Amino acid sequence: MGRAPCCDKANVKKGPWSPEEDAKLKEYIEQHGTGGNWIALPQKIGLKRCGKSCRLRWLNYLRPNIKHGGFSEEEDKIICSLYISIGSRWSIIAAQLPGRTDNDIKNYWNTRLKKKLLGKQRKEQQSRRGNSLKQDMKRSENGDSMLPDYNNQSPYWPELPVLAVPTPYSSQEQRIDSQASMRRLLIKLGGRFSDDGHVVNDGTTLHNQFPNDSSSTDQQLYEQTVHLLSSSSSSYSPMDALNNINRGTQFVNCQPTIDGANLHMLQGQSSSFSSELQEMAYSNPQRLDGMEFLFGEDMVNNRAVTNSCESIVWGDTTSQLVCLPVASDQYGGIQQGMLQEYAFSELRYPGAQ
DNA sequence: AAAAAGGCCAACCGCAAGGAC
DNA sequence: GGTCCTTGCGGTTGGCCTTTT
Structure with a gap:
């Protein structure tokens, strides 16, 4: 026996939310709360949406104090630090960034931050490699090992944040x-x-x-x-x-x-x-x-x-x-x-x- | 100017955990 | 203790937008 679907797929709207749907959902939740049951909520307010979809819409876009885009350097640092430390536990990372959602952070990481960091690191690596290649050739001419000189290389590490958690607390x-x-x-x-x-x-x-x-x-x-x-x-x-x-x-x-x-x-x-x-x-x-x-x-x-x-x-x-x-x-x-x-x-x- | 490629992001999907019965 | 249901999560997708050719 398979899992029962959370909603009637045939009778459920998918895709982007309209302003009317947003308004309905927001108004209802602000007045009544979720009622502890997302599945039943769309029927209550006459939305042809899956309960999960409503929950997602609320959590990611409609609830108060949500910030979108414009990640600060400080937030970058926190995300990087936590990602390196705990991996892709986006909900936990999001919990440390007020106003940010896990989805937002996940997208930001996948589309920008990851590339930003790897790009930096690769750039440094390339410029260093150019230098060490010259050194290697020189050593080779002298009959030394072709293995790179690990002692003289500048840091291989990308310029990752040096602060795990920022210190913005003033009160x-x-x-x-x-x-x-x-x-x-x-x-x-x-x-x-x-x-x-x-x-x-x-x-x-x-x-x-x-x-x-x-x-x-x-x-x-x-x-x-x-x-x-x-x-x-x-x-x-x-x-x-x-x-x-x-x-x-x-x-x-x-x-x-x-x-x-x-x-x-x-x-x-x-x-x-x-x-x-x-x-x-x-x-x-x-x-x-x-x-x-x-x-x-x-x-x-x-x-x-x-x-x-x-x-x-x-x-x-x-x-x-x-x-x-x-x-x-x-x-x-x-x-x-x-x-x-x-x-x-x-x-x-x-x-x- | 048009087409192709790439980037971005909202939303969906499936799974696992936990609670209720 | 077992089953069902709901919630929460992370991965993935699809489509729109921007940039490049």
Whole structure:
């Protein structure tokens, strides 16, 4: 038995909404609310529309305080940061941008922001490649390796935002709102708060909440969000509330989220763009200066990482909340990074090396 | 000036989660 | 506990608009 259709498809209008339909819907909802039942709503007001369509129209266009277009630099940064951190969870991203809808952000990302960032990065890559090609040829003449000089390249990383969350808060009220917002976000992602408002994070809690499974995106999502918040500017107020979380907390048997050999994505999201970013990050840990907020101090500073059997201690700093990649036995440290970058570059610029 | 290509965005679709019964 | 229904979400599509050839 198949699923029952949510509405009578034959008797339902599709396509763009007319001003009359908009007016009907808006007027009704403003006066009566949705009544908790979108499916029944169009019949009540005599609209030949599917309930889902009404809901979408209301949420994306008719409800008050909706902003369209004109994304600010600040919003760009937030979107980029959150996308890199949590992937295409548009509803969560939208929740951090008042007045923006998930659909709007999704469209904006797919049509503009993604290209903007990749374009920048490719441009830099090309100009750098021109320089390094000259160097390679010079080395080749001297009998040196043809492998690129990884130590002398300028940052490969695109000019991504360096601030996870902006600091537009000028009043205490806004700070509180923002804390509440972040709190809701963390709860949504699986976090819990004790009565005093602190995140409950006693090790067992988290261990129980998230299955011991490297594919658990919720766990990773939670970790990354906390990390994101904890690494942002100290002037950002939600951190005041979150700063002390996770002290002494352990993720028992926490699996690394990036497998060194297979270049798994940080959070297992399916976005190829995010994958590209993560690959770049992983293959170029020495180039992540200033990107601590996304990848953790250790990764940025090229310090030791844990292996899959170790617990990750959420110590005095929260910077280790992101599970870091493991250098497998097969490859080692810098060599691995070089190999991966070489392969990645080859993929992007076949025959260029 | 016209056609083609590309960009953009509103809306649709199908799936999954969660609640009600 | 199982089934049905509704909601919410992310991916995709179709059509309009703009730019390029």
